[in-house]
Amino acid sequence: MRKNAVIFVCSLFLISCSTSGGPQIDAAGWPEWVNAKDAGFSKDGLTELDSAVDAGNTQSIMVVSDGRVVYSYGDVSRTEGSYIASVRKSLLSILYGIYEARGEIELNVTLADLGIDDVKGLTDREKRATLHDIISARSGIFHPASNASGVTEADPKRGDHGPGTYYWYNNWDFNAAGGIFEKITGRDIYDAFNDHLAKPLGMEDFDLAIHKEKGKSGDLTKSTFPAYHFYSSTRDLARIGQLMIDNGEWRGERIVSQEWVERSTAAITPNSDMNPERYRESGFGYGYMWWVMDDAHFPPAYHGGYAARGHFGQYIVVLPAVDLVIAHKTLPVRYKTPEEYEAINVTWDEMRVLVDLALAARLTFD
DSSP states (O other), X not given: OOOOEESSSSOSSSSOOOSSOSOEEOTTSOEEOSSHHHHTOOHHHHHHHHHHHHHTTOSXXXXXXXXXXXEEEEOTTOOTTOBOTTHHHHHHHHHHHHHXXXXXXXXXXXXHHHTOOOTTOOOTTGGGOBHHHHHTTOOOOOOOOSSOOSOOSXXXXXXXXXXXXXXXXXXXXXXXXXXXXXXXXXXOHHHHHIIIIITTTTOSSOOHXXXXXXXXXXXXXXXXXXXXXXXXXXXXXXXXXXHHHTTTEETTEEOSOHHHHHHHTSOSBOGGGOSSGGGGGGTEEEOSSSEEXXXXXXXXXXXXXXXXXXXXXXXEEEEGGGTEEEEEEOOOOOOSSHXXXXXXXXXXXXXXXXXXXXXXXXXXXX
């Protein structure tokens, strides 16, 4: 079944009908290209992208070039059921950068310094982990998380690795990062996000009340740190990507420092040191809760690129080398069988195909 798609025509969805040939401003405030030629894209190339998107499990996608919408598909405003899974971690990373610049967060502080503990206690060695270790998933704390991480391999045992010595994609680290943020700042994560990101970026669909009602969850008998889930529209995720590609500015206003953007999206853990080892196959390293593209695994258009990635196929892909942001969502629902899961999910390999098609449309135009 066809969903709404926009490819530089007098659209049914986003691009305004115009004969001026320049960027238009839609009612929602996003500047939008009217035709492929002015954006430097091939209309035929975008048609290929559209066919691939339509054949998969995408609920909605936006491609933003030079700060202007070049292609969109599906209902990019939808927030109902729009759980963005682990993309939440990259959102928290930005908040850490904002509060570090305010002098309220110091990344070299240890858990012992902060008085952080958890169910059945952390060891003295574990408490030597710093905030830097926590937000780079290198704490060495393999305590049960209040929610599962999706890593199917057996976790390392507590005490196997010291703080800062070993990367493991561990929801304990990420959830603790949320709880520690709230303890240090005295702010609820959702209030801070609303004040420092949703409002300044003009997010059209962020609903603070929904987040307060059902955002935090987890089994607190396992860990005192709940997960802090987010629900977002695709067009609001694209705003996050645009903020990052513009080095922390939004339409001339400084939101987060350029230094933090660069530091958080640099590989603290290179691709060769990622764990479990299957994580190395995708070509990513890891920064401060952002997945960082390793140049050796990607062509030049991807160099310097990074992504927020969430279960089921939630993505913010940022490619500074070609000034391109791609926000993508599926619509997670409950599933009981592997077949039902496959009918929802968009893997990174599948997402990579869509990104490559968007790049081909841009790079092959003459």
